Amino acid sequence: MGKLTINKQKKKDSILNTAFELFTTKGIVKTSISDIADSAGVAKGTFYLYFKDKYDLKNKLVSYKSSQLFKTAVTNMEKQNLSNLEDKIIFIVDDIINQLKSNKILLSFIAKNLSWGIFKNVITADTEADNEDNSFREIYYKMLSEENFEIEEPEIMLFLIVELVSSTCYSAILYNEPTEFEKIKPFLYNSIRSIIWNHKNK
């Protein structure tokens, strides 16, 4: 990477970090491009050299932050010696939930902005542009293939789990609604196990 390119990346990163800060404190609608440029210490025009508009920036942020979440969880999971699919999935879910519990700002940001559409990109794409990591999708299918039974409709299963987890986390962790998350957790994890069980090709 040339010096210039490094400088460019610095600017872009500065905008990304500043924007995350502002989005999560002021809200996306109330954050203007002026705000971002000012806080990032770049000129307003510079913003447009890197992002189409505020929502382009937002989507890139959501993808990046979400993929980091998965990457970390998978890395941690692989250190364990888990023998079956249910345990592996529950571990990943649990790890992600723990990350979010200790970073409620991130939870709020992701929950409000993550749709299945964006999520598909997240799990399909390599987590970083220029690295050797496998995508989460590949890891997922590898996990499935290691079992001695087959999973029917693995995409649907993943979908059900992701939607259930993300929507319940948001309400329960951030607002204790309908009750504190710890009380919901056993039922949630049982539900996940049931979902997996329902997809087992018997």
Place this chain on the structure above:
Amino acid sequence: MGKLTINKQKKKDSILNTAFELFTTKGIVKTSISDIADSAGVAKGTFYLYFKDKYDLKNKLVSYKSSQLFKTAVTNMEKQNLSNLEDKIIFIVDDIINQLKSNKILLSFIAKNLSWGIFKNVITADTEADNEDNSFREIYYKMLSEENFEIEEPEIMLFLIVELVSSTCYSAILYNEPTEFEKIKPFLYNSIRSIIWNHKNK
């Protein structure tokens, strides 16, 4: 009701209906109060006689539309002679899903704007201010009491079902993601049955 009062209600309803139309076609952010007032055929100032701002109006709309959905589903369910809790709940879920499938605009509007916070109001309040209907919460507990087993943490169970259904519907019905809804349906309903089963106090 005096002539004036009727006229007032007419104006308010006109604004509500117009706003729903605009919110679902242009989106809430892009719909201005001018748009609403113009389309509703009232002066801009009139809007402020009935609503605090755009978001006050939005919340009132979400509540109203959601409660209608439940009211219809429960009414239909009661006409059946369903003997057990799972069947009743699945029936209600299925009825609501059918309503939403035939009214995708409504689905889009509710899914984007219904949080558990608003939902709590919806199921607690009578569906209409001055009528004899029971709230959905009452109906739900009555349903539970008619079984010869007990449900552990009924609020959590309701929460899990509602979050799972609403988040999967949105993506699957509107965008066929991860696949068409009909393929997801059996797994979804099985998941719901599992969730209920997990809450049975054995």
Place this chain on the structure above:
Amino acid sequence: MGKLTINKQKKKDSILNTAFELFTTKGIVKTSISDIADSAGVAKGTFYLYFKDKYDLKNKLVSYKSSQLFKTAVTNMEKQNLSNLEDKIIFIVDDIINQLKSNKILLSFIAKNLSWGIFKNVITADTEADNEDNSFREIYYKMLSEENFEIEEPEIMLFLIVELVSSTCYSAILYNEPTEFEKIKPFLYNSIRSIIWNHKNK
């Protein structure tokens, strides 16, 4: 006065009192006719039965409050047995200043809104529509006639005194600018005595 007329007067007084309250707390520009009507407990339309607009009301308030000030001061002065013009005028000035010092809200309101144009009406008109009081102008000329010397240009003398007193009071009593009023007072009163002396026809 008929019952109806009494009721009307009540409404009018209610508007006047409420408006004074609002004008002095929120400021005249930021007080709307709605504010006044709401606080006074009358309908918005009713306002227009009694006043042309906000500024009509304001002028009537200024006149009324100012004339009360003078009336009180003159009444107190007449109880004293003051033998010469300087002492009488200084007494009146001092009495008014004391009233204003103990009612800074009133001072603020009058100072901001009293122009010589309004003041002329105040000193010319009877203090109340239907009573036997003399106007301040008559009292002033009677005071002058009781001296054994003549005052040259009595209107100019009154003008100079009123302008000097009112502009210095505002700044000194309310904001202690350029310094606390008590320190300015002896110089102010000496200035007034000098002004009177300058108008003595020698």
Place this chain on the structure above:
Amino acid sequence: MGKLTINKQKKKDSILNTAFELFTTKGIVKTSISDIADSAGVAKGTFYLYFKDKYDLKNKLVSYKSSQLFKTAVTNMEKQNLSNLEDKIIFIVDDIINQLKSNKILLSFIAKNLSWGIFKNVITADTEADNEDNSFREIYYKMLSEENFEIEEPEIMLFLIVELVSSTCYSAILYNEPTEFEKIKPFLYNSIRSIIWNHKNK
């Protein structure tokens, strides 16, 4: 100064001049920011690049115009060979009054908006940001020090003179109230001489 900086100053000046014109013809309340921007030939948004709001602009105008008045009067006074304080002060007062008599629009604008608070800034600050002029306050104290007697409470003396002159000018010059200014003038100037005399430390 770069081309850009010159252009910026031009824009700002254009807004200032236009605003003065509008404030003095339509009044401040009735002058909208749109009016100012339109007349100045700039976009509405440009206004906000230079001023916080209408009242920020107004205060800057009052300060600037007042300081110009004093600067001119002092310059003229210094050309005379006046030997004593009274004559110097009367000369300055007279010069300012003459400026105002020939520029009634300016008189009206300053009289309505100059408070002692703003005046203090005017006499303290250098008349222009980056020049060698002394502030009026320095000039005033230098004048006092050249006398062979002492002035007690010079701030109060200045205050009394300024308040007396400004409030009488407004009414007399603009509205001939209570009578034409030329008839009031001798009494006013005598009053000023008396005020100075009262502050002489005898």
Place this chain on the structure above:
DNA sequence: GATGAATGAGCATTCATTCAT
């Protein structure tokens, strides 16, 4: 590539005034 002054469309909100009841 980077800047930031300038733009002007666009928006929410207020409020004096009217008039049918």
Place this chain on the structure above:
DNA sequence: CATGAATGAATGCTCATTCAT
């Protein structure tokens, strides 16, 4: 007399976007 719902012009202010430097 009194009401208060309805009006819609008017205003302050924001902000994404452009473009000359």
